[in-house]
Every structure is written in C-alpha cells, then in structure tokens.
Amino acid sequence: MKRSDLTFLFLPVWKRNLIVYRRIWKVNFMVPLLEPLFYLAAFGIGLSGLIGDVVYAGQELSYIRFIAPALLATAMMFNAFFETTYASFVRMYYQKTFDAMLATPLSLEEVITAEIVWGATKSMLAAAIILGVISAFGYAAYPWALLVIPLAFLGGMVFGSAGMFFTGITPSIDMFNLPFFLLVTPLFLFSGTFFPVSSLPAWGQYLAQVSPLYHLVELTRLVTMGRMESDPLLSLSYLALFAVFFYFLSIRSMRKRLIK
Amino acid sequence: MKSDGPVIEATGLGKKFGSFTAVDNVSFQVKKGEFFGLLGPNGAGKTSVIRMMYGFSPLSSGRMKVFGLDIETGWREIRSRMGVCQQENTLDPDLTVEQNLLVFAGYYRMPRKKAAERTRELLDFFALNHRKNAQVSQLSGGMARRLMLARALINEPGLIILDEPTTGLDPQSRHQVWDKLRDLQARGLTLVLTTHYMEEAASLCHRILIMDHGRILVQGSPEGLISEFAGTSVIEVENPGPDLKGFVEQRGISHEELAGRLIIYTDDLNGLGRVIRQEFCPEKCLFRSGTLEDVFLRLTGRELRE
Numbered sequence: 408m409k410r411s412d413l414t415f416l417f418l419p420v421w422k423r424n425l426i427v428y429r430r431i432w433k434v435n436f437m438v439p440l441l442e443p444l445f446y447l448a449a450f451g452i453g454l455s456g457l458i459g460d461v462v463y464a465g466q467e468l469s470y471i472r473f474i475a476p477a478l479l480a481t482a483m484m485f486n487a488f489f490e491t492t493y494a495s496f497v498r499m500y501y502q503k504t505f506d507a508m509l510a511t512p513l514s515l516e517e518v519i520t521a522e523i524v525w526g527a528t529k530s531m532l533a534a535a536i537i538l539g540v541i542s543a544f545g546y547a548a549y550p551w552a553l554l555v556i557p558l559a560f561l562g563g564m565v566f567g568s569a570g571m572f573f574t575g576i577t578p579s580i581d582m583f584n585l586p587f588f589l590l591v592t593p594l595f596l597f598s599g600t601f602f603p604v605s606s607l608p609a610w611g612q613y614l615a616q617v618s619p620l621y622h623l624v625e626l627t628r629l630v631t632m633g634r635m636e637s638d639p640l641l642s643l644s645y646l647a648l649f650a651v652f653f654y655f656l657s658i659r660s661m662r663k664r665l666i667k
Numbered sequence: 668m669k670s671d672g673p674v675i676e677a678t679g680l681g682k683k684f685g686s687f688t689a690v691d692n693v694s695f696q697v698k699k700g701e702f703f704g705l706l707g708p709n710g711a712g713k714t715s716v717i718r719m720m721y722g723f724s725p726l727s728s729g730r731m732k733v734f735g736l737d738i739e740t741g742w743r744e745i746r747s748r749m750g751v752c753q754q755e756n757t758l759d760p761d762l763t764v765e766q767n768l769l770v771f772a773g774y775y776r777m778p779r780k781k782a783a784e785r786t787r788e789l790l791d792f793f794a795l796n797h798r799k800n801a802q803v804s805q806l807s808g809g810m811a812r813r814l815m816l817a818r819a820l821i822n823e824p825g826l827i828i829l830d831e832p833t834t835g836l837d838p839q840s841r842h843q844v845w846d847k848l849r850d851l852q853a854r855g856l857t858l859v860l861t862t863h864y865m866e867e868a869a870s871l872c873h874r875i876l877i878m879d880h881g882r883i884l885v886q887g888s889p890e891g892l893i894s895e896f897a898g899t900s901v902i903e904v905e906n907p908g909p910d911l912k913g914f915v916e917q918r919g920i921s922h923e924e925l926a927g928r929l930i931i932y933t934d935d936l937n938g939l940g941r942v943i944r945q946e947f948c949p950e951k952c953l954f955r956s957g958t959l960e961d962v963f964l965r966l967t968g969r970e971l972r973e
Contacts, residue, residue, distance in 0.1 A: 419773035507757035511774040
C-alpha cells in the first residue's frame with residue numbers, strides 16, 4: 408500500500424452508506440433502542456434475583472449495573488462486525504458495488520477504509536442510542552459517559568477491521584457462521600461481559616486478556632461508572648494495535664480477493 | 668499530452684493468471700474521436716484487456732498509456748477522465764436512479780451543484796427523467812443499461828469504455844443505445860466497444876481488432892476486413908453435391924465446408940455466381956453480401972468455446 412493510495416476520497420463512499428442508512432433510519436434506530444431493553448429486562452428482572460450483587464474492582468454492584476456497560480461494548484462489536492462481514496459482502500459480491508467504484512478515481516484502499524469507518528460509525532450511532540437508554544436508568548455518570556462515543560468509534564475500528572479481513576477470505580456468505588459462532592460468540596460470553604473475569608480460573612483470566620472485547624468492556628465500565636480492573640492505557644493500546652493490525656490485514660486480503 | 672497523440676497506446680500487453688496466459692503480446696492504438704471495436708469469442712482476453720485499460724488489473728508485461736499517461740502511475744487521473752460501462756449491471760440497488768448518478772459524481776469530487784446539473788442533463792439525454800425516483804430494481808433491462816451509460820458519462824469523460832453494452836437487450840432498446848453511442852461519437856468522444864454482435868460492431872466502429880486465445884488476429888476497418896477475409900459476396904449452398912466441391916477445390920476458390928452446407932467467398936458474384944446458380948444449385952442457394960460475422964467465424968473458427 409502506497410501512501411498516495413489513501414486520500415479523503417474515502418469520504419464519498421462513507422457518505423453513500425450514510426445515505427442508504429438514512430433511508431430506513433427508523434428501522435436502524437429501533438434495534439439499538441429495543442435490544443438493550445430486552446437484556447435489561449431479562450437480566451434485571453429475571454436473573455438478578457438469583458445472582459444478587461457482583462463484586463467488581465473491589466466494589467459491590469447490582470448485577471444489572473454490572474452488565475449495563477457490557478451491553479454498550481457488545482453492541483459496538485456486533486454493529487461493526489456485522490456491517491463489514493454480511494453487509495460489505497453483499498455490496499462486494501452480490502451488488503458489485505466495489506467493481507463500479509474501482510472504475511472511478513477511487514482506490515481499493517479508499518473503498519475498504521470507507522467500509523470499515525462506516526462500520527465504526529454504525530457502532531457509534533448504536534452506542535449513542537444505547538447510552539441514552541442506559542442513562543434513563545441512571546447507569547451512566549456524566550460527563551465522562553460521553554466518552555462512550557469516541558470509544559465506540561475505536562471499538563468499531565477494531566471489529567470492523569477484523570470483519571473486513573474475514574470478508575476478504577470467506578469463500579461464501581454462509582461461511583461467516585464460522586467467525587460468528589466460533590469467535591464472536593465466545594468473545595461475547597467470556598470477556599467480562601456477564602460475569603467478572605476474576606471469577607474465571609487463572610488460565611481463563613489470561614485468555615480473556617487476549618480478547619479485544621474484554622478491553623473494550625473494561626474501558627466502557629471506566630467511562631460510564633469510573634471503575635475498571637485492567638490498566639486503561641494498556642487496554643487502549645491493545646485495542647489501537649489490534650485495529651491497525653487487522654486494518655492492514657484486511658486491505659491485503661481484499662486486494663488479493665478483488666484485484667485480478 | 669500532445670494533442671495529436673493516441674488516446675490509448677497499448678504496447679506488448681500481457682496478462683497471466685498463474686500459468687494461464689490470458690493476454691499475450693497485444694499492441695494497438697486508439698486515436699482521438701475514434702470508435703474502436705474489440706472483438707473475440709468468450710475467453711479471448713477482451714475483458715482482461717479492458718480491465719488493464721482502466722487500471723483495474725495490473726499488467727503482467729508490456730505498457731498501457733491512456734491520455735499519454737502510464738496507467739501504473741497515472742491511474743487516478745486517467746480514471747477521472749474516462750467512463751467505464753461494465754458488462755455486468757453494477758448499478759447501486761440501494762439507491763434511486765437519480766441518487767446513482769449523484770453519488771457517483773461524488774467519487775469524482777464533483778461539486779454538488781455541478782453534479783445536480785450533470786445528472787439532470789444525463790437523465791434527459793437517456794430519457795430516464797420520468798423514472799428518476801425509481802429503485803434500480805424496478806427498471807427494465809433497457810433502462811438499466813441506459814442508466815449504466817449515463818453513469819459512465821457523469822464525469823464528462825473524453826474516453827468511454829463499453830463492455831458488451833447491448834447484451835440481453837430487445838431490438839428497440841438496442842437501437843436506442845446505438846443512437847446514443849453515435850451521438851456521443853459525433854460529439855468528439857473516443858469510444859472502445861466490445862460486443863458479440865458483429866452487425867453492431869460493423870455499423871458503429873471505425874476500426875476493429877479481433878483477438879482469440881489472448882492474441883491479436885487482425886486489425887482494420889470493418890469494410891477492409893470484410894473484403895480481405897470474406898470477399899464482398901458470399902454464396903451459401905445447401906446440400907452441395909460432390910461436383911460443386913470438386914469445382915471450388917479445383918479452382919482454388921475460397922470456401923468453407925460445414926455439415927450440409929458449403930460457403931463460398933468471392934468478389935466475382937456475376938461470373939462465378941452465375942455458374943453456380945446455373946450448374947450447382949440442387950436445393951437452395953443463398954446469395955448475400957460478405958459480413959463481419961463471416962470474417963469473425965473464418966478467423967476464430969466455429970467450434971464452441973465453453
């Protein structure tokens with residue numbers, strides 16, 4: 408990848424996705440609005456009576472308060488990852504949108520960057536809506552909680568880049584089941600989302616450190632309630648490095664896939 | 668760029684996919700304002716050549732210059748000055764007809780006002796104005812094709828590349844597309860066309876290149892190629908007798924033998940034609956002009972490719 412291959416021309420491609428998003432914005436808003444309510448209802452009403460309080464970073468928290476930031480972080484992951492896998496694949500493979508773009512002055516790097524940044528934008532939009540829901544329950548402390556928005560962008564770049572890498576190598580759309588069920592689902596369950604990582608055995612705790620979602624959940628807890636168990640700088644650096652690594656990997660895999 | 672230099676200058680183009688050679692040492696030039704046809708059976712390497720023209724496929728060997736710029740370093744400027752109408756429908760189904768043009772204009776960094784103006788012009792020119800708010804999926808084949816052409820012209824290109832622009836269209840739509848293409852040519856645009864319809868190539872193109880198996884077979888004007896490789900006249904004889912076969916072979920007359928049919932190529936319709944009509948027409952004889960299709964089939968053979 409040459410430096411001249413990536414310019415701000417990626418913005419019109421990003422805007423194209425925004426135009427499509429705005430056409431059905433009500434549907435696009437409904438999911439992040441209602442989904443956290445389902446979780447809060449199921450866990451808050453159903454499960455928390457069984458579980459009681461959770462000890463996190465040396466403090467006792469109600470269970471629902473513990474999982475509320477995790478709902479934000481997992482939504483950041485799902486929105487970006489879904490966008491750059493299924494949605495990007497449809498545009499690339501079925502709609503031939505990228506083929507049309509690559510006959511204009513756009514470079515492959517610009518098209519792929521726009522898709523990933525768009526995925527991160529969707530994470531940001533979803534996080535903003537969920538933050539509103541969580542705030543209504545009083546589970547977010549302001550003004551720090553506003554940092555969820557830029558954090559969602561970073562989280563979106565992490566999972567958007569990883570998703571785009573899979574789009575570059577997947578033989579067919581059905582094969583996305585593999586990364587979804589074998590990577591995203593375990594991340595969703597074991598990254599300190601629904602129970603503190605400290606309740607895992609030592610090897611499990613080490614393994615959780617590798618999970619980008621673990622660091623994202625930790626940082627989300629820090630900005631919404633001022634507490635976390637990991638080191639904030641370490642978590643931030645890990646996420647940034649992860650995003651950069653997969654960004655370049657995704658460009659490579661898409662170049663190999665598209666340019667013949 | 669010199670004003671009299673060729674718009675496209677391909678020198679020794681080569682394209683390999685692993686051990687398969689798709690394009691082998693292809694050289695040609697396209698002059699400004701020319702309507703240039705690139706013909707060949709499926710798998711001949713046409714699309715590979717076209718993709719190298721707009722910098723989509725990297726060259727395995729040789730050199731491609733467009734507007735005097737090397738495609739490898741000047742691809743961005745080249746693409747900003749050319750339009751590509753791809754073989755497949757690559758319209759954006761998530762957008763309306765009008766949005767397809769407006770959004771595409773953004774990829775050329777066209778200012779919003781200019782883009783709106785250009786979009787209006789093109790919708791008028793291609794008679795799509797009444798469908799501007801329609802979804803692309805609601806368009807007929809002919810309309811979708813016209814929108815593809817309109818989109819390829821959004822940046823006011825000096826060169827337009829058309830990869831099978833009329834495949835799958837009904838005769839009405841096809842004639843409409845031809846009219847538009849002639850109109851564009853008259854306005855000074857340089858056009859490169861690939862097609863499987865020889866009649867289309869013969870009527871639109873000034874110059875034609877026929878390729879097969881990745882190599883150039885011939886280049887020339889449609890008329891020149893017809894008179895050189897088919898003769899001005901063709902006589903098709905059904906169920907020819909052995910005496911006719913003997914006759915043409917003995918005299919060294921250019922001909923082709925097919926199952927149940929003999930095709931004779933000649934410039935001497937009066938002399939030879941009369942002899943054949945009087946002496947060797949057991950059932951049905953067809954006398955017609957030589958066409959580009961005759962040239963094409965003679966040069967590339969009649970066996971199926973896929």
